[in-house]
Each structure stands twice: as structure tokens, then as C-alpha cells.
Amino acid sequence: MIDYIIVSQRWRSSISNCRTYRSAEIGNTEHRLVVANMRLRLQAQRSQPRPTKIDVSRLSDQEIRSKYAIDVSNHFDALLPFESSEDAWISFKKNVLESATANIGRAKRAKKAWVQFDTLDVIEQRRKARLLGDMPTYRRLNGVRNKLIQRDKKLFVERKAIELEGAAMKGDVGSLYKHLRDLSSDKAPSVASVVSADGQPLSDEAAQVSRWKDHFSSLLHADTVAQTDQELACLAASTQEVPSNEPETSFTTAEIHSALKRLTNNKAAGVCRVSAELLKYAGPAMLLWLQMLLSVVWRTEWVPKDWRLGIILPLWKRKGSKSICSNYRGITLLSVPGKLFAMTLLDRCTSILRRKRRVQQAGFMPGRSTVEQIFTMRQLIEKTRENSGGTHTWPS
Structure with missing residues (x-):
């Protein structure tokens, strides 16, 4: 026996049963699955129900x-x-x-089901051969399984490449990135445990949530610049009721x-x-x-x-x-x-x-870009320098 479950002396009395599952398939290994049953008394932790997401892709x-x-x-x-x-x-x-x-x-949670049914049948035959002790058949089916898995992976990549090309030709950016995520093994990084502002580790969940709250509050609630009485008076004078x-x-x-x-x-x-x-x-x-x-x-x-x-x-x-x-x-x-x-x-x-806009207003207006005004000003400066004349601007 080469597989064991190591338990601390403190929890030894909690073990009620321990057995080996020979039928479990673990891959190219001689190890067996060992499972132990433990009897513990833990305080129940209330978990909030996870909100369900509507599959809006079916609306197509x-x-x-x-x-x-x-x-x-x-x-x-x-x-x-x-x-x-x-x-x-x-x-x-x-x-x-x-x-x-x-x-x-x-x-529903998406899964990469790229293994074909004939490959699954070979995997099942390989598992039964190992249980019966037929090691020559087990080794032969092990090589067949590896070749079939490589074939299925290759076909999956080729199919995704065709779907990627079709999405790119149609201009469907959403489907394009979805297929790229299916092919990529680099998953989105998760949020790790953060430290406090002075670098101390925070093990409590409530403390970490409070740390995130303080961080985003400092970013989003920036101190506003105090306005003088003269600036406030000018602002009030410029404010008028717009019919x-x-x-x-x-x-x-x-x-x-x-x-x-x-x-x-x-x-x-x-x-x-x-x-x-x-x-x-x-x-x-x-x-x-x-x-x-x-x-x-x-x-x-x-x-x-x-x-x-x-x-x-x-x-x-x-x-x-x-x-x-x-x-x-x-x-x-x-x-x-x-x-x-x-x-x-x-x-x-x-x-x-x-x-109510001014005639000179160009930015944030449809069909009135600031590029034309910048080009006009640049032409005035260049022509003035060519003619060696003075440049004068008047406030509008």
C-alpha cells in the first residue's frame, strides 16, 4: 500500500471510516484513490444566495x-x-x-467538452482492464487513449480557428473574444487577499472588504477645490433660466x-x-x-x-x-x-x-470638430512667419 491519509492526533477520533476506491480513474499512475470519512461539529456559516444570470444569448x-x-x-x-x-x-x-x-x-456554466465519445469509450475500457488486472490490455489502451486525446484536441483547435475566422470576417467582436478565451489557457486573475494600508496582512473577510471600501473611497471621493466668494458670485451671475x-x-x-x-x-x-x-x-x-x-x-x-x-x-x-x-x-x-x-x-x-451654444463652440458638437480650428490657427501662424509679420489674436 503506497497511499495514505495523514491525520493529526487531535482529529484522530473524528475518523469514522477509510477505504480505497480501485475503480476510480486517476490517469497514468499506479496510485489509488483513498477516501476517509470524518465526523466534525462545525459552526454553520450563512452564505448569501448567488444571483442567477439570464442566458441572453438564447434571444438570438x-x-x-x-x-x-x-x-x-x-x-x-x-x-x-x-x-x-x-x-x-x-x-x-x-x-x-x-x-x-x-x-x-x-x-449554465460553460465547459470545454472537446473529448469525443469514442475517446470516452476507450477510457472506460482502459479503466475496466485495470480493475480486472489485465495489464497488457491496460497498457495498450493507454497508448490508444493518448493518441485519441491528441486527435480530439487538434480537431477542437481547428474548429475554433474556423469559428474565429468567421467571427472576424463578420466583425463580431464579442464572438471573436469568446473563442479566444476558449483557446487560451490564461484565465482571468482572481482577487487575492489584500493587505492594509501599512502592509499588514488581513485575514478577516470583513477587514478586507473594509480595506477595499477605503481604497475606492479615496479614489472616487477626491477632495474638491474650494471656490472663492468671487468665483461663486460669477457662477451665480452666469446661471440663468433657459427657456x-x-x-x-x-x-x-x-x-x-x-x-x-x-x-x-x-x-x-x-x-x-x-x-x-x-x-x-x-x-x-x-x-x-x-x-x-x-x-x-x-x-x-x-x-x-x-x-x-x-x-x-x-x-x-x-x-x-x-x-x-x-x-x-x-x-x-x-x-x-x-x-x-x-x-x-x-x-x-x-x-x-x-x-444656446456659441458660434465658436467646436468640441462636443456633432460635425464640429476642433481639428478645423487647430488647422486654421496653424495656417495663420505659418503664413505670418513666412511674411515676417506680426501675429495678433482677438478674443471672441
Whole structure:
């Protein structure tokens, strides 16, 4: 016997059984799987349920998309008017997620199933030969198995290469990077245990969360520069009421549809788990539902709580120690319906600002780049130097 389980004297009385499983397949080794049963009394740790993710890739199927749109329409027809924006949002999120879960389904964990069935059959025959003690057959099937695994791996890489080429020719960047991740063995680095600001290790989970909170608070809540009384007076004098002919009571479906088309697909949802695909492919009933929701938020002047929350994900920069917070960059996942509301507000403000802009305004305007102004100024300077004349500029 060459396989053992070493147990401390303290836990020796906790071992209730120990046995060897000869049928377990471990690979090219003479070792056997040894399993021990232990009887322990541990304090239960409460774990929060992991939120489910909707498999939005299935919305490419027209039949699933139609079922989802019909279910959303049925939920919308049964709604009653809301006076509170929070109640309207909770009802919206609940019904949309229920319809998505029932008609689209949850996303399953992806696996690289590149081993073919004939290879699995040889692996099973090899396992049975070892249990029967037929070592010549076992060694022969071991070589056959290795060749079949190499063949399956080669076919998998060739198939992925064809899919990569097709995605590149179509300009499908999302599928392109997905196939690259399937081929790459370099996985996304996980977040390691971090140290405190003075370099002391933090073993407690609550202490590490507090450390991340302090780090991102120092980055995102920078000290603002104090303004003088004269600057505040000039700011107040320049502030004036801008007359507008835009509607001030509710949003129109045209406004919402224009902002909805600009939302990007294949992006992670925020704390509400409502992605852009769930809003885009829900049919005309979703536009009416969003109009009702945004109008309630506009009328009550109160933004739902989920729209004001963001999930900050630290991503390692692939340089420096993983235990130092400054070697991570954070990205914030915001609520997609909250983004839609912000985009509709920005569209209304932009239309007003463009009518009140200065004639010289070039940046942040469609079709008016700063390149032309820089080119004109450069031409003036060059021509003036050629003619040896003075250059004068006047404030506009």
C-alpha cells in the first residue's frame, strides 16, 4: 500500500471510516484513490444566495424572443398605475426577471467538452482492464487513449480557428473574444487577499472588504477645490433660466426608443440583473412599460435605490503584487434601466444646449470638430512667419 491519509492526533477520533476506491480513474499512475470519512461539529456559516444570470444569448432564437415578448406584454396588461417610483421599479424588475427566467432560462456554466465519445469509450475500457488486472490490455489502451486525446484536441483547435475566422470576417467582436478565451489557457486573475494600508496582512473577510471600501473611497471621493466668494458670485451671475419647449411632464416612446437603441449588448448587468437585451427584445409592450416607469420617476423626482447603487469589481493590472489594492483598477456596474433614464435626460439637455451654444463652440458638437480650428490657427501662424509679420489674436 503506497497511499495514505495523514491525520493529526487531535482529529484522530473524528475518523469514522477509510477505504480505497480501485475503480476510480486517476490517469497514468499506479496510485489509488483513498477516501476517509470524518465526523466534525462545525459552526454553520450563512452564505448569501448567488444571483442567477439570464442566458441572453438564447434571444438570438426568434421563437424564444417571441415567447418572451408575449409574456412581457401579458404582465404589462395586468399592471395598475403606481404613485411611487420605488413601487413601480420593484414591480417592473420582478415581472421582467420572471418572464426572462420562464422563457429564456438561466445561464449554465460553460465547459470545454472537446473529448469525443469514442475517446470516452476507450477510457472506460482502459479503466475496466485495470480493475480486472489485465495489464497488457491496460497498457495498450493507454497508448490508444493518448493518441485519441491528441486527435480530439487538434480537431477542437481547428474548429475554433474556423469559428474565429468567421467571427472576424463578420466583425463580431464579442464572438471573436469568446473563442479566444476558449483557446487560451490564461484565465482571468482572481482577487487575492489584500493587505492594509501599512502592509499588514488581513485575514478577516470583513477587514478586507473594509480595506477595499477605503481604497475606492479615496479614489472616487477626491477632495474638491474650494471656490472663492468671487468665483461663486460669477457662477451665480452666469446661471440663468433657459427657456425650453421640451415636454416636462413625461417621456415619449420615441425618446425612449432612441436611447434604447444606443444601449450596448453583451454587457454585464448591474445590481438589478436586468440587461440591455431584456429591454431591447421585449417588444412594443416594453416601450410602454419603460415610458410609465420613467414618467413616474420624472414626476415624483425620486430615483429608485437600485439605480443609485453600483457594483465595483477590482481587476488586477497584471503587474505588481496582488495583495496591494493600488495594483487593481475598478470598474463599476450600474443599473441598465438607470442608464436608460440618464440617457433620455441627457438627450433633452443636449437639444437645449446646442441651441444656446456659441458660434465658436467646436468640441462636443456633432460635425464640429476642433481639428478645423487647430488647422486654421496653424495656417495663420505659418503664413505670418513666412511674411515676417506680426501675429495678433482677438478674443471672441
